[in-house]
Amino acid sequence: ERPQQAIASYESGLDLAPGHAKLWSSLAEALVLVHRMPDALACLEKALAIDDSNVDVWISMGDVLRVLGRSDLALERYDKALQLNPGIPHLWTHRALAFKELRRLDESVEALKRARELAPGDLAIAYILMSQLQHLARWHELEALWPEVLQHVRSGDFAQDSFAMLSHPHATAHDLLLAGAGYAALVRGGTTPVQRAPAANASAPRRLRVGYLSADFRDHPLSLLMVGVFEAHDKTRFETFGLSIYPQPAAGPMRTRLQGAFDQFIDLHAVGNAEAVARIAQLQLDILVDLTGYTSFCRPGIVV
Template sequence: MCEWSDLAADDIDLAAILAGGQGHQLSPFHLLSVPGISARDQRACSELWTRERRAAALVERGTLAFTFPPSERRKIRLGYLSNDFQEHATAHLLIEVLEAHDRGAFEVHAYSFGADDGLPMRRRLMAACDRFVDITEMADGAAAQLIFDDEVDILIDLKGFTARARTGIALLRPAPVVVNYLGYPGTMGAGVCDYVITDPFLTPPASAESYAESFAYMPHTYHPHGRGTPVGVPPSRAEAGLPEAGFVFCCFNQPYKIAPEMFDIWCRLLSAVPDSVLWLLDDAYAAGNLRSEAIRRGIDARRLVFSPNVSQAEHLRRLQLADLVLDTSPFNAHTTASDALWAGVPLVTCPGDTFPSRVAGSILRAIGLADLVTESPEAYMELARALACDEPRLAAIRMRLARNRMTAPLFDVAAYTADLEGLYSAMSARHRARLPPAAIGARG
């Protein structure tokens, strides 16, 4: 809600909760956006959050008695588990990967516990899978039994600790290998998943102790995004609610990702770049608070332009009107970053040392724009100001982005899927060889 008056006290309370071992009262997802929380803190919170459920799951696993003798199948059977097999950001990221899976080597099952919204994406997702099962009405134990009976080799949890997750299914271990992928940018703690899909920039080998899962390294970025979605013709600035002239800074991240320290920088940029505006996602609670915060920093609140959530197609159309995307920290842009780059708009980011604070940097590196990954908040501010004030420099970056969109790894879904399948094959091979999970893939 961007209500920051008590934020300092709240952060001290969070630290006390973790230090006192009371993290079972604190959602790990919340900690992803809190400044000053380390990856090690996030792991501690995840393990406290699941402590009682892990104990209960251990008892139920004894009753279910799942065993996994070596499979004689030539194909590896993948089971993707999610609430988001519908019109959702995760579906837009993953759909082309599901469609690109090598059906000569893999079978693709989907286990959905989200509503059928009746929209085209749901139908497309169903068509992309060899088997699509709605487990919404099943209890965790029944869903786990179904996945086990389907002889899934690798269960891929796409939700983690995000809204409406069902971690209880993964905790019951209905497949010999369980993977944390895409939906949750962090560790789920001990006893849940064997691997996390990542890349060397996101989680360098030296950070391994902060993650319960073994690292499964993609060579470029963990983040998928295909080339199949048309960008469309942009609307006029007036149609998008923007002034006819002036530089457009943009951030369409959810408001909970906006930290006051980053908003300070954004307001300094507005002050430094005359006639510029800051284009944000509208939110019934946050918009008024952000206007008030801008006024406190000496900025005319009318220079904040709020736009509503729209369909993916309309979002990509309007994004083209932005001049520069400003990333949030410590919870970066994820889908909003790759969407902006696909629409041809550069992004400036400042990574931290946690998974969610490094995602935009990973994405930028995978499209050949590592020079937009800064090393400090001051460098972030200076780079954004320089690009806003130096039209030829920004134009050169936009030209480089336009060239790289069709050649760099970020949007090459065929190569991405082949790399992902290589990780799945290595996981399966380790299991068949009765070897424990261990770091696999390109390690930088």
């Protein structure tokens, strides 16, 4: 609940015992809560340098790499964890999600089926498997999953990406509301509100300052649809800021065009939520538009 205090405590502990692997991995967990992913990754690497037999650290490293957009490297860490202990259901689930992010959907399904063998009553695994089978249009395998998934949603414990429920053939409007509320609670639970400085009053007339926060300032449908809108802003009336949170440096013609469309283009992908909020506050924006919402690579902790 207080990750900044936890970070300070773990750092103090490491000053006294820098060879303590558990302290490094615990510090990484706290850093993840404030979205300092590169720092968390560095801490996990230190933990493994001290003790490379801890399966949980290998899994955590894979999870951080996935958030950083490196699902290919995450798979390597999950494979190492499998060598140490192949009987952990959530390891197979996380491995399946990495396969999904790499568009290797058949392999994702096989990993999920293995997770279900290890934890047959886990309704969350059933939901993720349903989503993957929908992508593959393997309808004959979905009949048995439909009722399981509805049970999961109606149980009150639903905490998954809720978009797949939109195509569930038996879901009611109330079911969709429950699924959406569960996903919103999941996203909110992974964020830590950041103390914000009060907005400064403009001392003189100036252009309206509008910031656009997005993980999709790259070759992505959102940018293809919106780049013309950004370019069409009346520069005599609006000062525009592109705030990128895509977790990897991006390049290419679309990125170059986007950078030219804004008065300022700021890459926030490598900084934690607190630093991102501080940088945005310095811009003294009048309007901040979150273009990513709850979709891939979202950073709700910046706008919560």
